[in-house]
Amino acid sequence: DQQVKQNSPSLSVQEGRISILNCDYTNSMFDYFLWYKKYPAEGPTFLISISSIKDKNEDGRFTVFLNKSAKHLSLHIVPSQPGDSAVYFCAASAGAGSYQLTFGKGTKLSVIP
Amino acid sequence: EPEVTQTPSHQVTQMGQEVILRCVPISNHLYFYWYRQILGQKVEFLVSFYNNEISEKSEIFDDQFSVERPDGSNFTLKIRSTKLEDSAMYFCASTPLGVGPEAFFGQGTRLTVV
Numbered sequence: 001d002q003q004v005k006q007n008s009p010s011l012s013v014q015e016g017r018i019s020i021l022n023c024d025y026t027n028s029m030f031d032y033f034l035w036y037k038k039y040p041a042e043g044p045t046f047l048i049s050i051s052s053i054k055d056k057n058e059d060g061r062f063t064v065f066l067n068k069s070a071k072h073l074s075l076h077i078v079p080s081q082p083g084d085s086a087v088y089f090c091a092a093s094a095g096a097g098s099y100q101l102t103f104g105k106g107t108k109l110s111v112i113p
Numbered sequence: 114e115p116e117v118t119q120t121p122s123h124q125v126t127q128m129g130q131e132v133i134l135r136c137v138p139i140s141n142h143l144y145f146y147w148y149r150q151i152l153g154q155k156v157e158f159l160v161s162f163y164n165n166e167i168s169e170k171s172e173i174f175d176d177q178f179s180v181e182r183p184d185g186s187n188f189t190l191k192i193r194s195t196k197l198e199d200s201a202m203y204f205c206a207s208t209p210l211g212v213g214p215e216a217f218f219g220q221g222t223r224l225t226v227v
Binding site for chain 1: 117144146148154155156157158161168169171204206208213214215216217218219220221
């Protein structure tokens with residue numbers, strides 16, 4: 001039961017270019033979405049989030065876009081840097097007092113110098 | 114910068130043995146969680162804890178699992194009788210009150226059941 005789907009297991013991007021990571025969800029109750037970055041042997045690190053009342057949230061090089069009608073969100077990283085190479089997880093929360101996060105399987109981003 | 118700390122980083126235990134994983138959440142956070150990630154799979158929610166009681170739990174969190182906040186700083190996950198399929202990375206996380214579900218994760222404990 002994949003309520004949060006990241007269909008690309010990996011992505012390679014040249015340094016300085018844009019990285020676009022995609023995420024789809026099926027549960028209409030999800031109203032808060034988050035992106036985490038994970039390096040090997042470390043825990044997930046929170047990057048950026050977006051509430052369902054917005055369609056865009058920006059923080060430095062990171063921008064998350066939400067298309068509620070398509071149940072789709074994306075994370076844009078501009079410009080991409082070699083240090084961005086990691087596994088990126090999309091996660092969602094159903095709100096209404098629930099802080100439980102449902103994660104996707106992750107996309108491994110490789111930024112090539 | 115405050116962080117969630119977990120001990121031990123790696124635990125090897127025999128099948129059927131009890132194991133306790135320990136976590137120190139960020140000091141002013143009020144929600145605490147355990148997640149796990151079986152090798153090659155996604156991160157899965159186990160349980161959330163608020164105001165000294167379980168607020169949510171998943172189907173994974175059966176009677177073999179329990180959580181406790183024995184004092185003002187530690188948060189523990191106990192597995193009473195470990196099974197081979199309990200082998201995974203276990204992540205503790207915490208969230209401050211009133212911010213949203215952004216959880217801050219520890220570095221994880223790798224549990225290997227042999």
